[in-house]
Amino acid sequence: MTKLLQTIVDGLGVGSTYALLALGISLIFGVMHLVNFAHGELITVGAYTSYFFFLHGGSWWWMPFVIIASAMLASVATELVAFRWVRNSSPFTLLLTSFALERLSHALWQIFVSPKQRAFPKPSWVFNQFKIAGVSFEVMDVVTIAVTAATLVLTAVIFKRTLFGISVRGAAEDFDAARLMGVRANRVISGAFAFAGFLAGVAACLILMRSPAAEPSMGSDWLLKAVIAAVIGGLGSFTGAVVGGLVLGLLETLTRAYLPDLADGWDKFSTAVVFVLIALFFVVRPDGIFKVSHAERV
Amino acid sequence: MLEVDQITTRYGAITALHAASLEVRAGELVALVGPNGAGKTTLLNTVAGLLRPATGNVRFDGNDITGAEPASLVRAGLALVPEHRRIFKDLTVEENLRLGGSTATKLDRLARLDEAAELFPVLRSKWTTSAGFLSGGEAQQLAVARALMSNPRLLLLDEPTLGLAPTMVDVVFDLLERLREQGRTMLVVEQNATRVLHLADRGYLLRTGNVVATGTGAELADNSALFDSFIGPESHGGDA
Numbered sequence: 001m002t003k004l005l006q007t008i009v010d011g012l013g014v015g016s017t018y019a020l021l022a023l024g025i026s027l028i029f030g031v032m033h034l035v036n037f038a039h040g041e042l043i044t045v046g047a048y049t050s051y052f053f054f055l056h057g058g059s060w061w062w063m064p065f066v067i068i069a070s071a072m073l074a075s076v077a078t079e080l081v082a083f084r085w086v087r088n089s090s091p092f093t094l095l096l097t098s099f100a101l102e103r104l105s106h107a108l109w110q111i112f113v114s115p116k117q118r119a120f121p122k123p124s125w126v127f128n129q130f131k132i133a134g135v136s137f138e139v140m141d142v143v144t145i146a147v148t149a150a151t152l153v154l155t156a157v158i159f160k161r162t163l164f165g166i167s168v169r170g171a172a173e174d175f176d177a178a179r180l181m182g183v184r185a186n187r188v189i190s191g192a193f194a195f196a197g198f199l200a201g202v203a204a205c206l207i208l209m210r211s212p213a214a215e216p217s218m219g220s221d222w223l224l225k226a227v228i229a230a231v232i233g234g235l236g237s238f239t240g241a242v243v244g245g246l247v248l249g250l251l252e253t254l255t256r257a258y259l260p261d262l263a264d265g266w267d268k269f270s271t272a273v274v275f276v277l278i279a280l281f282f283v284v285r286p287d288g289i290f291k292v293s294h295a296e297r298v
Numbered sequence: 299m300l301e302v303d304q305i306t307t308r309y310g311a312i313t314a315l316h317a318a319s320l321e322v323r324a325g326e327l328v329a330l331v332g333p334n335g336a337g338k339t340t341l342l343n344t345v346a347g348l349l350r351p352a353t354g355n356v357r358f359d360g361n362d363i364t365g366a367e368p369a370s371l372v373r374a375g376l377a378l379v380p381e382h383r384r385i386f387k388d389l390t391v392e393e394n395l396r397l398g399g400s401t402a403t404k405l406d407r408l409a410r411l412d413e414a415a416e417l418f419p420v421l422r423s424k425w426t427t428s429a430g431f432l433s434g435g436e437a438q439q440l441a442v443a444r445a446l447m448s449n450p451r452l453l454l455l456d457e458p459t460l461g462l463a464p465t466m467v468d469v470v471f472d473l474l475e476r477l478r479e480q481g482r483t484m485l486v487v488e489q490n491a492t493r494v495l496h497l498a499d500r501g502y503l504l505r506t507g508n509v510v511a512t513g514t515g516a517e518l519a520d521n522s523a524l525f526d527s528f529i530g531p532e533s534h535g536g537d538a
Contacts, residue, residue, distance in 0.1 A: 163400055170386045170397045176348055177384040182372035182401035182448060 002135050007257045008250065013141035015249020016148035020203040021226030022233065022241035023155065024196030030172030030236050031192045032087065034094040038078055038101035040223025042071040042197055046204030047214035048109060054120035060209070067208065068201030075197025076190055087189070102220065109216035119213040126209055144206045151202050152242060158195075159238065168192050172236065228278060234288030243289055251277060299324045299483055300345065300376075300452055305354030305364075307337075307344045314340040316507040317354065320485075322452065327474070327484045329515060331491040332504035338487040339381050341504070342454050345485075346378035347371045358452070373401050377450035381457050381487075383441040387430030391421050394429050394440055398447030407447070414443045417476075435466030442473060453477070455486045471497065495519035 021039065028036045046067040050058065053066055078101055086097050128139045159165035171178040171188045179185060207222070229248045233240025255277075256270040300322040307315040315337045322328045330338050343349045345356055347368035356364045358376055368378075386394050395414055399407040415422040418439050424432065429440060438458055445453060458474070459467045467490065474497060477484065488494035495501045498515035503524070511524055518524065 163396065166389065166393050166397050167400060169389060169393075173386050173388050174384055176368075177380060177386065178397070179368040180346060180348070180372065180378050180380060180384075181397045181444070182369050183397070184367070184369045 003257065005135050006137070007253050009137055009141050009145070011250035011253035012246060013138075013144040013249070014253060015229075015246035016145055017203050017206050017222075017245075018225050018229045018248050019242040019245025020148060020151060020199045020206075021222060022229035022245045023152075023238060024199040025226055025230045026233070026236055026238055026241040027168070027172075027192050027196050027199075029230070030238075031168060031175070031189055032083065032094065033091050034083065034098060035091075035227060035235070036196075037095065037098040037223060037227070038105065039098075039196065039200060039226065040219030040221075041102055041105040042074055042200035042219070043204040043207060043222055044105060044109065044214065044216070044219040045074040046071050046201055047208055047218060048113060048118075050208055050212070051118045051120050051214045058120070060121075060123040064202075064205040067205050068198060071201030071204055072194050072197035075193045075200065079190060079193040083193075084186075084189075102223070105219070106216045109214075113214075113216075115216060117213050117215045122212040123209055140210055143209075147202065147206060151199065155195075155199070155238075164188075164191055168195075232278060232281065232288055234290035234292050236292035237288070237290035240288055240290035240292075247289075248274070248278075299359060300485065301355075301357040302341070302345060303355045303357070305341075305344055305351040305356065307340050307349050307351045309340075313352075314507055315344065315351070318504065318507065318509050319354075320502050320509060320512075322483060322485050324451075324483055325481055326499045327478045327486065327497060329491075329494040329498035329501040329518075330485060330487045330504060331495065331501060331518075335506070336504040337507040338504055339456055340507075342378060342456050342485070342487055343380075346376065346380075346454060348378075369401075372448050372450070375449075375451035376454070377445040377448050377452075378454040379441045379445045379456060379458060381460070383437050385429045385432075385437050385440050385444065387428065389429055390426050391429055391432070391440060392425050394444050395421075395447050398444035401448050406449070410447050410449065414447065417446075418443050433466075434462050435469060438462060438466070438470055439473070442470075446477075451483060453482055453484045455484060455488075457487055457489060459488065459490060492519050 025036060025039050028034055028039070049070040050063055050067055053063060082097055082101055083094065086093050126140045129136045130139065159169060167178060167183045167188050168191065170181065171183055175185070178188070225248060226245070229244035230241045231244070232247060233242070233244025251274050252270065255273045259270055259273065302318065302320045304317040304319050305315055306313060306317055318337065318341060320328070320330070330341065332338055340349065344351050347366050350365040354364070355362055358374060363371060363374065386397065389397065392411070395411055396407065399410050402410065420436055421440055421443060424436065429437065432440060442455070442458065459470050462470065471493065474484070474486065478497070486494055486498070495515040495518050501513065501515045501518040502509050503511040503518060511518060
């Protein structure tokens with residue numbers, strides 16, 4: 001029972017990070033029909049920004065703001081520099097553009113910083129534990145879940161209550177109809193990229209507090225998981241992205257904890273098992289948990 | 299108020315409009331009628347900025363608005379109720395209306411929300427319902443209410459009665475009449491050709507991308523020879 005509880009908290013911790021990233025991917029897919037494979041690079045940008053700030057006396061007290069700001073700026077910049085020019089092209093062109101950006105990002109960090117990992121200090125309390133009723137929890141897991149919950153509530157309020165949020169949701173459903181309401185295409189897309197950047201920035205903070213190091217290709221693993229989470233939830237569905245992220249996180253930790261220990265290194269198969277489960281899920285429900293009727297599949 | 303001067307609009311190799319011209323003066327209700335595929339929707343979409351004409355000019359209040367962004371046109375005072383309504387089904391009725399008033403100041407937007415609730419009682423009772431759950435008639439009223447949220451000086455309506463039950467068709471025609479009494483300038487594309495022409499100050503008959511006849515609404519509606527040759531006798535009855 002104790003193990004199960006700990007595993008679930010663990011899974012929710014990882015899953016909520018996936019959820020934040022998947023939400024950003026779903027958001028951009030909604031307004032542009034782009035599956036942004038460069039989205040994970042925002043974590044890398046946050047990591048190198050932290051690294052440089054820590055070289056010059058950075059502190060975790062204000063680092064989260066710097067990380068979030070850098071991810072938002074980078075996200076808006078990718079739209080301005082790359083995606084804006086191919087906005088009306090086919091989804092395939094958009095996809096290739098995002099791949100190109102991802103690879104370019106890897107190469108730039110390798111050339112201008114280093115192909116090797118660059119570490120910086122972690123907050124002192126990250127791996128502290130505390131006990132409730134005999135069950136021990138990691139502080140960081142609880143922080144992760146709480147920060148994600150707060151971020152998701154903020155996101156829900158923005159998308160439900162503000163004109164910006166309603167414009168983005170309207171544009172995600174029918175872009176031309178939103179333009180007919182006076183919604184400016186450039187502004188709503190830039191806003192969506194900024195918000196996706198904000199979400200990725202929050203995710204980056206949570207990731208970097210746990211493993212404070214920058215590496216050129218560190219964003220790609222997270223990106224793959226986030227895309228899978230978004231697709232499990234139903235690409236384009238905001239609720240789906242969150243549910244998909246949590247489901248994926250739980251699946252991963254549960255399989256890792258409960259797969260039979262048949263041989264050394266057997267736990268490495270847990271990822272494969274997760275993928276098989278996902279594949280089976282898509283056989284049953286090809287559109288994901290929350291089907292989005294207006295989302296055009298890429 | 300609106301002058302469409304010799305516009306030609308193409309979809310790839312297909313020319314949907316051939317040097318079509320029309321004019322809408324302030325306070326008028328102008329009907330645009332014609333058989334399917336005549337280019338009526340293309341004309342409205344070109345005026346509203348969704349399509350860019352290959353040649354020709356569109357002027358609004360004397361300003362050249364050819365190829366302008368729809369968002370700027372809304373701010374200039376022009377709103378389109380698009381074909382098939384295109385309401386936001388995932389948004390609530392209120393959110394649809396707020397988005398329609400996105401160009402207004404917050405104060406104006408709130409005031410117009412009240413006006414919309416008054417003008418469309420059927421929407422008031424469904425304020426927080428997802429628009430996807432509305433019936434065809436309710437959805438059409440929402441589409442018009444949404445366009446009115448920007449308080450347009452010129453309202454373009456594309457097939458506002460398409461797919462509606464006969465009683466709802468009456469409701470929409472009543473609405474058009476009320477808007478006209480309020481002095482709202484309108485350009486209406488409508489399948490119920492006779493009925494809309496009787497309501498209209500003037501009309502244009504469009505066929506295969508060309509304006510083939512123009513006159514007062516009554517002149518066009520009562521000219522059965524013209525009707526039969528260009529639209530077909532089936533549109534005569536009104537609700538056909």
